[in-house]
Amino acid sequence: MRAIIPDALKLQLRYPARAVGILGALAMAAAVFMPWAYGPGALDNMTLWASPSPLQLFFGVLALLVLALLAIPLVGKPKLGRWAHILAWNTSAKTSAISALAMAGVAAIAIAIELGGVVNLDPGAWVALVGGVLAVTATLFLPDSPPPSLERVKSAKWLQITGIALGMAAVLFGAAYGLGLSDAGAFLTFAAFLVGLVLILRQFGVFDWLSIAAANNRQVLVLSAFTVAFAFPFTQDGSDATMSVAAQVLIFAATALGLNIVVGLVGLLDLGYIAFLGAGAFTAAVLSESAFATIDFHPPFVITVLISGAVASLLGLVIGAPTLRVSGDYLAIVTLAFGEIFRITMNNLDGNDGPNLTHGSNGIPGIPDLSLLGFDFGQPHVILGIDIGRFANYYWLMLLVMGLIIVVFTNLNHSRIGRGWVAIREDELAAEAMGVNTFALKLLAFSGGAFLAGVAGAVKAHYDVSVTPDQYVFLESAFLLAAVVLGGMGTVAGVLIGATILKLLPEKLRFFSDYRLLLFGLLMVVMMRFRPEGIVADERRQLEFHDDSEELADEVEEELIAHHAHLNPDREVFEL
Amino acid sequence: MELFFQQLINGLSLGALYALIAVGYTVVYGIVQLINFAHGEIFMIGAFGAFATWTVMGRPADWPATTALLVLLPLMMIGGMVAAIAVAVATERFAYRPLRGAPRLAPLISAIGVSVFLQELIRLFFGTNPFIPSSSWPVRIPGWPDAKSAVPFPSVTGISGEIISIGGVTIQMPAVFTLGALAICTVFLWYFVNRTKTGRAMVATSQDPDTARLMGINVDRVIVSAFAVGAALAAIAGVAHGLRYGNIDFRMGFLAGLKAFTAAVLGGIGNINGAVVGGLVLGVAEAMATTFIPGQFGSSAWKDVWAFVLLIMVLVFRPQGLLGAKVVDRA
Numbered sequence: 001m002r003a004i005i006p007d008a009l010k011l012q013l014r015y016p017a018r019a020v021g022i023l024g025a026l027a028m029a030a031a032v033f034m035p036w037a038y039g040p041g042a043l044d045n046m047t048l049w050a051s052p053s054p055l056q057l058f059f060g061v062l063a064l065l066v067l068a069l070l071a072i073p074l075v076g077k078p079k080l081g082r083w084a085h086i087l088a089w090n091t092s093a094k095t096s097a098i099s100a101l102a103m104a105g106v107a108a109i110a111i112a113i114e115l116g117g118v119v120n121l122d123p124g125a126w127v128a129l130v131g132g133v134l135a136v137t138a139t140l141f142l143p144d145s146p147p148p149s150l151e152r153v154k155s156a157k158w159l160q161i162t163g164i165a166l167g168m169a170a171v172l173f174g175a176a177y178g179l180g181l182s183d184a185g186a187f188l189t190f191a192a193f194l195v196g197l198v199l200i201l202r203q204f205g206v207f208d209w210l211s212i213a214a215a216n217n218r219q220v221l222v223l224s225a226f227t228v229a230f231a232f233p234f235t236q237d238g239s240d241a242t243m244s245v246a247a248q249v250l251i252f253a254a255t256a257l258g259l260n261i262v263v264g265l266v267g268l269l270d271l272g273y274i275a276f277l278g279a280g281a282f283t284a285a286v287l288s289e290s291a292f293a294t295i296d297f298h299p300p301f302v303i304t305v306l307i308s309g310a311v312a313s314l315l316g317l318v319i320g321a322p323t324l325r326v327s328g329d330y331l332a333i334v335t336l337a338f339g340e341i342f343r344i345t346m347n348n349l350d351g352n353d354g355p356n357l358t359h360g361s362n363g364i365p366g367i368p369d370l371s372l373l374g375f376d377f378g379q380p381h382v383i384l385g386i387d388i389g390r391f392a393n394y395y396w397l398m399l400l401v402m403g404l405i406i407v408v409f410t411n412l413n414h415s416r417i418g419r420g421w422v423a424i425r426e427d428e429l430a431a432e433a434m435g436v437n438t439f440a441l442k443l444l445a446f447s448g449g450a451f452l453a454g455v456a457g458a459v460k461a462h463y464d465v466s467v468t469p470d471q472y473v474f475l476e477s478a479f480l481l482a483a484v485v486l487g488g489m490g491t492v493a494g495v496l497i498g499a500t501i502l503k504l505l506p507e508k509l510r511f512f513s514d515y516r517l518l519l520f521g522l523l524m525v526v527m528m529r530f531r532p533e534g535i536v537a538d539e540r541r542q543l544e545f546h547d548d549s550e551e552l553a554d555e556v557e558e559e560l561i562a563h564h565a566h567l568n569p570d571r572e573v574f575e576l
Numbered sequence: 577m578e579l580f581f582q583q584l585i586n587g588l589s590l591g592a593l594y595a596l597i598a599v600g601y602t603v604v605y606g607i608v609q610l611i612n613f614a615h616g617e618i619f620m621i622g623a624f625g626a627f628a629t630w631t632v633m634g635r636p637a638d639w640p641a642t643t644a645l646l647v648l649l650p651l652m653m654i655g656g657m658v659a660a661i662a663v664a665v666a667t668e669r670f671a672y673r674p675l676r677g678a679p680r681l682a683p684l685i686s687a688i689g690v691s692v693f694l695q696e697l698i699r700l701f702f703g704t705n706p707f708i709p710s711s712s713w714p715v716r717i718p719g720w721p722d723a724k725s726a727v728p729f730p731s732v733t734g735i736s737g738e739i740i741s742i743g744g745v746t747i748q749m750p751a752v753f754t755l756g757a758l759a760i761c762t763v764f765l766w767y768f769v770n771r772t773k774t775g776r777a778m779v780a781t782s783q784d785p786d787t788a789r790l791m792g793i794n795v796d797r798v799i800v801s802a803f804a805v806g807a808a809l810a811a812i813a814g815v816a817h818g819l820r821y822g823n824i825d826f827r828m829g830f831l832a833g834l835k836a837f838t839a840a841v842l843g844g845i846g847n848i849n850g851a852v853v854g855g856l857v858l859g860v861a862e863a864m865a866t867t868f869i870p871g872q873f874g875s876s877a878w879k880d881v882w883a884f885v886l887l888i889m890v891l892v893f894r895p896q897g898l899l900g901a902k903v904v905d906r907a
Contacts, residue, residue, distance in 0.1 A: 263681070267679075267681060269681055269684055269685075271688075319888070322888055322891055322892035323888070323891055325895070326891055326895045329609070329611050329680070329684070330841070330891055330895075332611065332684055333611060333834070333837050333838075333841070333887075334887065334888060334891060336834060337834060337838070337884035337887055337888070338884070338888075340831075340834065340880060340884060341880075341881050341884050341885070344877070344878070344880055344881050345881060347877070348875075348877045348878060348881075353873075353875045353877040353878065474830065475692075478688055478692060481685065481688070485685055489681075514700065515696075515700070517692055517695075517696045518692075518693060518696035518697065518700060520689075520692060521688075521689045521690065521691070521692035521693030521694075521695075521696060522689065522693050523689070524685060524686065524688060524689025524692070525670075525671050525686050525689040525690055525693065527689075528671075528675060528678075528682045528683070528685050528686040528689070529671075529674050529675070529686070532678065532679075532682050
């Protein structure tokens with residue numbers, strides 16, 4: 001954009017542009033109170049005057065942001081004081097305007113498709129669109145602001161904690177509201193709003209500030225994140241539909257986190273990871289109380305989980321020991337072959353082509369619900385007057401498992417072992433020369449990752465009620481890998497986001513299911529091409545992928561210095 | 577003994593199929609050290625390209641053997657090759673070339689994406705016309721089959737369903753076709769690599785890309801030609817697969833690609849002769865395993881497992897492969 005409109009012109013036109021932009025923002029704000037659609041069937045009933053629907057109110061938030069960002073600077077620089085520099089007013093206004101226009105556009109398209117034609121757009125939608133176009137055009141003509149410096153603002157501890165709490169509350173609310181939307185158009189419109197909001201907040205520098213606040217209050221962050229995740233079932237009021245999706249997302253995310261150790265930290269491409277999940281699931285199924293279980297030994301679940309993990313990690317050792325000695329590329333193929341061996345073997349152990357262990361392609365059905373310490377996971381409970389169904393029980397259990405995996409992950413990441421892993425990932429030869437026992441560390445990661453998958457698989461077996469070999473095909477491994485890649489290899493937050501996106505979108509966008517895999521393949525190629533480090537980038541990883549970018553190196557260095565200045569305020573200078 | 581020779585022939589013809597695909601893995605790996613994960617899909621697209629050519633020709637059936645062998649089969653093979661080469665070159669251009677010099681994980685992940693994408697592309701769009709907007713999009717092309725399930729491959733008079741028997745051993749004509757194709761391709765490949773300028777440039781690049789570049793070799797073009805050669809052979813394998821099994825489907829590239837990669841590793845990845853030998857050995861091993869392993873584990877349901885066990889064994893005991901690789905572990 002900078003290149004298209006010359007700076008001189010921008011400077012010349014800054015007052016008329018601001019006026020037009022405010023006009024556009026006002027139009028958008030007015031559109032909130034107008035009907036957008038002719039019929040109530042589209043989105044969330046946008047047919048009424050002066051009675052905005054929730055989505056319209058969300059749109060209003062964006063409109064007001066544009067208005068505020070354009071109008072407040074009119075008081076003049078002196079009155080703004082240091083806030084003139086802290087926020088990137090003009091650039092943020094541009095982002096907000098673009099986000100608002102995008103949201104209005106998605107809503108208009110959804111209305112037109114759901115009601116069958118553009119005729120069904122009522123004046124409100126048109127006013128919003130025209131206002132959006134006006135605001136975007138106008139903000140394009142505003143001079144660019146310097147980058148925001150919110151992260152340099154010293155803030156009190158209570159403010160930081162409040163910020164984290166607010167962020168977490170917003171996540172909880174967004175998740176509960178978004179999951180509750182059953183209409184695909186409404187979901188997409190809401191998603192457009194969320195993406196827009198995140199982009200605007202990033203433009204404000206809120207995320208930089210939050211990451212510093214998070215680094216200063218790690219316990220608060222972790223605790224609040226878990227509180228929010230724990231509280232989520234209470235927002236659903238016993239609705240099983242949403243909770244079953246949420247539990248599935250958690251199982252998927254926990255497995256992806258395990259894979260993240262192998263791929264993200266050590267850089268070993270494991271394409272048969274789903275087989276370890278399957279090994280855990282089959283072990284748990286065979287040892288369960290199911291009438292179809294083939295081994296007459298039914299230990300309590302606590303034991304079963306450990307056995308499942310041990311079986312999976314044993315398989316990891318068997319596969320890893322021979323292949324981890326040779327070049328990394330082989331590992332990818334061998335694990336892929338192992339995944340196939342696992343699936344075929346489970347198919348064949350049906351009493352016909354081999355000893356009967358798994359009932360072949362029929363699998364093991366009728367696995368009873370878990371019962372831990374007298375708590376039956378199949379029974380609904382009432383807590384604080386809110387129904388907690390079967391899925392919510394499993395959701396909480398998976399939350400515990402995931403918490404365990406995250407603790408393992410972060411502790412390992414910051415330990416001697418973790419540094420060894422990263423060294424192996426970055427340069428195996430150099431790591432070996434520095435005395436890192438590369439083979440042992442790789443084997444540890446590989447079988448450790450398998451153990452975690454085995455544990456997740458044991459829970460999954462009980463959650464799914466039945467275990468069949470065709471749940472554990474290569475495509476599932478590819479999905480897990482995609483979650484890790486999409487979110488950001490080597491990060492916890494990124495993988496959680498990636499797993500949520502990959503599991504949630506297909507659930508919400510059913511009309512789309514035929515093209516899901518096509519887009520998924522394309523997404524992986526495009527991701528590798530343009531943002532190989534994923535949505536949430538691990539800084540070191542980002543440098544690895546863009547090792548010729550001097551600019552990025554400087555940026556990361558500067559960020560580290562700023563970060564350190566916050567952590568150690570007494571030290572004046574920090575040398576890298 | 578008869579059984580042994582029968583299985584030897586079966587194994588060799590199966591192995592010839594693997595060998596034709598394996599060459600593509602090995603050539604590309606030798607030059608760019610990339611496991612072209614999508615190569616199995618190129619094989620599948622070759623088969624569908626041949627099938628599409630046949631459909632465009634008006635689905636000729638019951639041609640006399642001479643015209644079928646001299647006109648229909650070559651045209652189908654050319655159609656398959658064109659499709660396979662076009663897709664392979666496009667893949668290289670858009671998915672792999674931008675990632676040259678990136679960490680090794682990046683192109684591998686990209687290759688998985690390409691693999692899934694190509695499978696879905698065939699599944700969704702084969703026989704449908706995505707360019708005509710309509711309420712019931714996508715629109716079907718009249719007379720074109722849908723690739724969402726297995727598609728019967730056209731039969732070629734003189735090959736499909738014919739058998740010859742020598743002694744007590746019966747040999748199916750598609751098997752003869754596969755072995756013959758492998759023989760011709762091997763000769764062609766030998767000539768191409770050792771006698772043509774592009775082939776020698778390929779060898780030079782695989783030995784040392786930087787020096788090759790200094791010597792005035794256009795490395796980009798060499799890489800493209802490596803992809804193209806691999807794709808052409810994979811397309812021939814695709815036609816052979818169609819003739820052998822009588823139908824093709826969009827999923828067939830996955831397992832075939834995996835087996836062919838096993839063959840390439842078995843022979844020593846990066847070594848073209850090794851790929852041919854490795855393919856034949858793998859095919860024979862698979863055929864023998866289903867016959868001579870006693871008990872339940874000798875049933876054909878386990879043959880894929882034995883092939884992959886062989887892969888793991890080779891990596892343990894002889895990671896450089898049977899013939900020794902020219903480039904191994906340069907990472």
